[in-house]
Amino acid sequence: MYTNYDLIIIGGGASGCAAAITAARNGVKVLILEKETRLLKKLSLTGNGQCNLANSNSTTGKYNSTFPNRVFDVIPLKRIIDYYESLKVLLVEDNLRWFPYSKHSATVVNAIRDEIEKLFIDVKTEYNVSSIKKENNVFIVNNKFYSKYILLATGSNATKGTDSLDLVRTLGHKVFPFKPSLTHIYTDTKKIKGLNGVRVYNCNAKLEIDGNIVAESIGDVIFRDYGVSGSAIFDISVHLARAKSYKKAAVVLDFLPAFEKTLVDLIENNGGIEGFFHQKVKKAILLEAKNNVSYSLAYVIKNFRLENATLGPMIHAQLASGGVITDKVSQFNLESRLVPNLYFAGEVLDVDGECGGFNLMWAVASGIVVASHITSKLKLDDKYIDKN
Ligand SMILES: Cc1cc2nc3c(=O)[nH]c(=O)nc-3n(C[C@H](O)[C@H](O)[C@H](O)COP(=O)(O)OP(=O)(O)OC[C@H]3O[C@@H](n4cnc5c(N)ncnc54)[C@H](O)[C@@H]3O)c2cc1C
Incomplete structure (x- = not known):
């Protein structure tokens, strides 16, 4: 079956965009589907608009489980800083917390949006994904877009909107319902x-x-x-x-x-x-x-x-606890153990971190890990095709 894309990313937040940029830089053909009017709406709200991107403290023990540890073994703080520097965002460390030097989230948001444009990544905004099917090893999204790999980076409903956990359930994964966290x-x-x-x-x-x-x-x-x-x-x-x-x-x-x-x-x-x-x-x-x-x-x-x-209510929460239960997800590359070639990244997974930049660290590190894994799998696929 013909595929329009190598990788479709559902959700254009911090994790989805980090995955898109990493994959596209490696020649992967990517489509981002985002239900909001623009990418990265949540990122623009972060850290009271200052955007606390990361933390120099060890990530061990800062999350609700040890699940993120393997990802941070591969993508430690240095790789996350490299990612922002590759976007030409000047960073500053303040009391172990990393911010854009401007302490203005728009600096980071604009840099990511610019890079996505420069890399000619296809983006469809105001596009809600309500169905994902798999036929003959190809994913079909909303009966319209076809791809070999799917990344669900749909985040949570902290601050606004509805979550996409029903979509996750249709893929056979179990979830803990989201609860407000980092809140009153x-x-x-x-x-x-x-x-x-x-x-x-x-x-x-x-x-x-x-x-x-x-x-x-x-x-x-x-x-x-x-x-x-x-x-x-x-x-x-x-x-x-x-x-x-x-x-x-x-x-x-x-x-x-x-x-x-x-x-x-x-x-x-x-x-x-x-x-x-x-x-x-x-x-x-x-x-x-x-x-x-x-x-x-x-x-x-x-x-x-x-x-x-x-x-307090979800609308005032900066984070949600809950999401995709991680026992059916590889802790090394975040691939589903139930549906091959389906991946998760960011807050949609049952991973929540403490205040201080740990949640954006997770979003970016998990997005990069997924993109790197998919890139290497595609390269192997290509070699296989070349040989034959
Ligand atoms: C006010 C506030 C301040 C914060 N401050 C900080 C901070 O300073 N430091 C820190 O580390 N963390 C902070 N956080 C948390 C951090 O922003 C999140 O953990 C992180 O942005 C999660 O990234 P994500 O990509 O997983 O999800 P999101 O950024 O939520 O992105 C998910 C995207 O998927 C889209 N989507 C969902 N379902 C669908 C669908 N079915 N079809 C299409 N698109 C869909 C959504 O519209 C959204 O754009 C803050 C959060 C808030 C709300």
């Missing part, structure tokens, strides 16, 4: 009434699930009418999203993580907690302690509990 946490709000918008700096936010602290992070916490937000909350939300089943979850705030045993002395020497906190936070602590005894105050400062923690 809703909690009981009685204790924080009137605090909307107040930010606490250097607060240790802990996540307690069924009586056990499962995650903690020191950073900003912002009180909201619905619960809590801020960098420390986003960090721990990842672990709430990953929890498969539990009865009760709570956020426990330690307002003064720098003080442990010395806190009671500090309060006594100071004659109370005046001057320690924002006035509204002080009031909430005093109300919760119910008296002015140093021990009670110290206890509340280190254990300010917000019960009934749940994840």
Whole structure:
């Protein structure tokens, strides 16, 4: 059967575009099908518009499973930096986090779009893929486009829209439904009434699930009418999203993580907690302690509990936890173990990383791995044809 393309990539996000560029540079004939009006819409929102592309820390332990490890063995940080530099994006490392020097996501988005144009990669936008069939070893997409290889890089529905997990299911793969991650946490709000918008700096936010602290992070916490937000909350939300089943979850705030045993002395020497906190936070602590005894105050400062923690809505999430279950996907090249020549990359897989650039690292590294594998398979196919 005639194929229009060697590779059809469904989804023109960070992972799909990295795959397209890598493959096209190796002479692979690629088509990107994207349902939005333009490629890379999500990338333009990243890092509050600053685009935190990668992280110098080890990737080990930064994801929900060890599945990404093999990909990062082959595509480590250096390869990801090389990829952006090959697009002529000047990068800067800031506190282990990598950004475009401009700290403006449009710099990266434009560079990728330009490269796709330069490489004459075919792109169809406003094109939703709703069916993929395979006949005689050829994939047929929406009964219209034919290709030897397919990459599903459809991401998740974090921030907007619908996901494409139904499409994945039609290919025989099982999925965990997406859950919001890297997001606000809703909690009981009685204790924080009137605090909307107040930010606490250097607060240790802990996540307690069924009586056990499962995650903690020191950073900003912002009180909201619905619960809590801020960098420390986003960090721990990842672990709430990953929890498969539990009865009760709570956020426990330690307002003064720098003080442990010395806190009671500090309060006594100071004659109370005046001057320690924002006035509204002080009031909430005093109300919760119910008296002015140093021990009670110290206890509340280190254990300010917000019960009934749940994840905020998908529309405010930067990431989704869940996706294609990885046991039927090769961890070396991300090829399906059920449908030969079908590949996955990026957030559509059940891979979620911590805040700090780890999700874009995964998107790009996985896209490059898939493209490299398909390129080498095509070369082998060509040799086979030459010989015969
Ligand atoms: C506000 C925000 C800030 C973020 N900041 C950071 C950050 O600073 N650092 C970081 O590492 N990560 C960040 N992330 C996460 C990161 O952006 C994503 O993990 C990454 O972009 C995922 O890339 P992807 O290619 O897998 O998916 P996506 O970028 O979501 O791309 C998937 C594409 O597939 C298309 N698509 C889906 N289904 C179909 C279909 N059926 N037919 C055709 N097209 C389809 C979608 O329209 C989409 O364009 C942020 C995310 C958000 C929302």
